[in-house]
Amino acid sequence: MKKIVIAGAVAGLGLLVACQPAAQQTEAPKKEVTAQKKKLSKHEKFKIALENQDKYQKACSNPVQLVPEGIDIETFKKEMLATVKFPEGGVVGKNIARGEKLFGDPKKGGKSRRGNCYACHCGDPQIIACGNIGPSLRGYGKRGIDPKETYIRIYNSWAVNPCSVMPRLGYHGVLSPEEIADIVAYMHDPNSPLNK
Amino acid sequence: MKKRTLFASALLAGGAILGTAAVAQEQLPTHLKELLELGMHPGHSFVDEGREMFHKPGPNGKSCATCHGQDGVKLEGAYAKMPRYYKDIGKVADIDLRILACMTKYMGYDKNDKKFMKKFNKWSGPYRVPLASYVASLSNGQEINVQLNHPEEKRMYKLGEELWFMRVGARDFSCGICHTVLAGKRIRLQGLPDPVKQKVYTHWPAYRFGSDRMWTMEDRVRSCWKAYFLYVKQWNEKKDWVKKPPPYSEWVIALELYMKKAANGGTIEVPGLLR
Numbered sequence: 001m002k003k004i005v006i007a008g009a010v011a012g013l014g015l016l017v018a019c020q021p022a023a024q025q026t027e028a029p030k031k032e033v034t035a036q037k038k039k040l041s042k043h044e045k046f047k048i049a050l051e052n053q054d055k056y057q058k059a060c061s062n063p064v065q066l067v068p069e070g071i072d073i074e075t076f077k078k079e080m081l082a083t084v085k086f087p088e089g090g091v092v093g094k095n096i097a098r099g100e101k102l103f104g105d106p107k108k109g110g111k112s113r114r115g116n117c118y119a120c121h122c123g124d125p126q127i128i129a130c131g132n133i134g135p136s137l138r139g140y141g142k143r144g145i146d147p148k149e150t151y152i153r154i155y156n157s158w159a160v161n162p163c164s165v166m167p168r169l170g171y172h173g174v175l176s177p178e179e180i181a182d183i184v185a186y187m188h189d190p191n192s193p194l195n196k
Numbered sequence: 197m198k199k200r201t202l203f204a205s206a207l208l209a210g211g212a213i214l215g216t217a218a219v220a221q222e223q224l225p226t227h228l229k230e231l232l233e234l235g236m237h238p239g240h241s242f243v244d245e246g247r248e249m250f251h252k253p254g255p256n257g258k259s260c261a262t263c264h265g266q267d268g269v270k271l272e273g274a275y276a277k278m279p280r281y282y283k284d285i286g287k288v289a290d291i292d293l294r295i296l297a298c299m300t301k302y303m304g305y306d307k308n309d310k311k312f313m314k315k316f317n318k319w320s321g322p323y324r325v326p327l328a329s330y331v332a333s334l335s336n337g338q339e340i341n342v343q344l345n346h347p348e349e350k351r352m353y354k355l356g357e358e359l360w361f362m363r364v365g366a367r368d369f370s371c372g373i374c375h376t377v378l379a380g381k382r383i384r385l386q387g388l389p390d391p392v393k394q395k396v397y398t399h400w401p402a403y404r405f406g407s408d409r410m411w412t413m414e415d416r417v418r419s420c421w422k423a424y425f426l427y428v429k430q431w432n433e434k435k436d437w438v439k440k441p442p443p444y445s446e447w448v449i450a451l452e453l454y455m456k457k458a459a460n461g462g463t464i465e466v467p468g469l470l471r
Contacts, residue, residue, distance in 0.1 A: 040428065042442040049426035049438040050364055050447075057363040061370065065361060065377050114433065119384050131383045163363075165373050172366035172431055 056080065060163035068162050080159035084152055084170065087177035091151035092185050099186030100193075102179055114174050115183065120166065124193040134166060141188040141195040150184045232469065239329065239403035239467030242410045246330025249322060254303030260327070263302065268334050275335040276464060279453045281346035288352045290452050291328045292414045293444040299323065317443055319409055328412045329401045332466045340397060340464060342457045349453070352446065356454030359447060360392075365424030366431035371451065374423070397459035399468025406471055413455075417448050 040048070053061075056076065059068035068076050093099060102115040103123070117123065120133035123140070140150075153160055155170030155177070169175045175183070186192050250260045250268060264270045279290040285297045296316060299305040305312055315321045344350045361372045374383065379390035389396060401412045409415075418440040425431050426438040441447040 043445065045428055045438050046426070046441045046445070046447065048428050050362070052427065053362065053364040057368060060363045060368070061358075061361050063361055063372070063376075065363070065370065065372050129385050131381070131385075133378055133381050133383060158368075165368075165377060167367040167369070172368075172425075174366050174425065174431060 056158060056162075066163045066165070073162055076162045077159055080156050080162070080168075080171075081152070084155045084159060085177050086151070087181045089178070089181065091181055092147050092188065093178060093181030093183075094185065095182045096185045096189050096192070098179070099182035099184070102175065102183050103186055115169070115179075117183075126193060137187065137194060139195055141190060141192060147184050147188050150187060151180060154180045154183060237403070237467065237469060239401075239410055239469060242326050242329040242401075242403070243333050243467060245322070246326035246328070246333075249326055250330055254299065254305055256304030258303050260298065260303075263298075268331065271331055272334045273338050275332045276338045276340050277342060279352075279449050279456065280342070281348045288346075288348050288449055288453065290414060290444075290449045291331060292324055292412055293449065295324060295327050295331070296444065319411070319415060325401065325410050325412060325415075329410060329467050332401055332464070335464045336466060338464055340395075340456060340459045340462050342453065342460055344457070352450045352453050353457060355446065356450035356452070359451055360454055365426040367423065367425045369424045371420065374420075391455050392458040395459035395462035397456045398462040398464050399466060399470075401466055402468030402470050404470045410467065413452050414443060414448055417451050418443065 056068070056071070056079075059071045059076070060066070062069045067073075071079075087093070103117050104115050117137070118127055118130045120131045121135070121137045122130035122132070123137040125138065153166075154175070156168045157164045157166040158168055158171075167174065170177060170180050187194060189195065247267075250264075251266075253259045253262075261268070275291060278294065279288050281288050282294065282297070284301070287293075289297060296307075299316070300307040305316075307313065316323045319325055344353050359371070360376075361370055363370045363373065374388050375390055376392065378388050379393070381388050391397070397413065400416065401410060402416075403410045411419075421441055422439050427436045428438060429436055431437065
């Protein structure tokens with residue numbers, strides 16, 4: 001158990017996620033064998049990666065890019081909403097510091113580019129390296145928005161706005177439900193630099 | 197090699213230059229424009245290096261000049277029409293693949309020699325980037341004129357157009373999202389150009405200050421795929437991230453053909469200079 005706690009602290013991910021690699025360790029050799037058996041070439045890998053396109057992405061792959069083709073918008077939204085998984089502890093997480101890292105500026109310790117909200121949004125006024133693709137999230141927590149709405153938007157933005165340029169981060173597993181809940185906590189916390 | 201580094205460090209020595217370059221949006225900072233006017237363009241040393249290599253015999257004694265003429269006279273204007281279909285290799289090739297094909301088919305270099313291939317692929321290697329820069333420069337002043345005559349050219353163009361708008365990967369991106377829909381916006385601090393409308397192909401291959409490297413369009417297109425977060429089974433930054441398409445693959449050349457055709461009528465002026 002001690003080992004797991006250290007791993008969690010190092011990865012800065014908390015116990016839940018840290019447990020996973022540890023649990024997988026016993027199975028690792030078996031997996032390696034199967035992986036070796038069918039080692040894919042770079043060509044095969046890239047081909048599969050493109051074939052992984054889902055039907056919603058396909059519907060958004062027309063020259064307009066932001067309006068689905070072949071699926072009616074309400075059905076599209078409903079089906080996207082149905083993919084949203086909620087964390088057991090509710091949509092507002094407890095680890096605000098992790099939320100800040102994931103929201104993230106790499107210079108502030110959020111090494112991962114998974115959340116990468118600053119690529120498109122401004123927020124913390126201290127961070128000037130921010131994009132103007134999405135609306136500014138400055139003062140977001142003071143707008144009286146239901147945290148559940150925030151959660152859904154981050155988990156699957158296409159449930160709100162089909163074909164949006166904002167990636168479906170939870171849907172694709174780029175962020176886990178618990179991680180998204182922590183981002184929500186950070187965004188709605190009155191003491192968050194976003195809201196001060 | 198030495199020559200390149202010297203040029204680059206001379207330019208970067210004035211730290212202010214790099215600083216300005218890093219925040220510049222669409223346009224070159226005036227410092228760089230002035231350096232250009234003085235004839236100090238780090239890309240030119242790549243062209244010079246390519247010219248030398250062009251006249252150097254390969255393993256079988258033949259040099260590029262043996263077939264394409266002293267100073268590449270027979271290749272003047274060739275780059276303006278590339279990518280195109282080549283009968284001798286049975287496919288549509290961009291400048292990078294065409295050079296590779298000539299070296300392995302006609303000069304005695306071995307495609308299965310891993311050491312050679314590594315050297316060829318590498319941006320800092322003596323073959324691909326310098327030769328592409330040199331051959332491209334032989335079309336300076338000419339108008340881009342890509343035609344879709346051969347059925348393979350038509351098929352590749354269609355594939356390129358499809359790929360341009362194809363939303364895929366764990367970030368739901370496409371070339372069109374960043375470069376058509378969001379053109380003119382800023383992703384973090386980087387301005388997003390529209391390579392289709394702006395006919396950017398006229399300035400590729402280009403020297404990029406940010407990375408202190410000369411890039412061919414192959415390098416540019418392949419790098420942009422990194423943003424997609426493509427995967428085989430489930431996206432994972434460490435374990436399952438398909439970063440780029442393989443070099444000289446159809447996926448890359450098709451996109452190049454799509455963008456180059458859009459640049460028809462634009463005047464080639466290479467090597468380009470970007471921040």
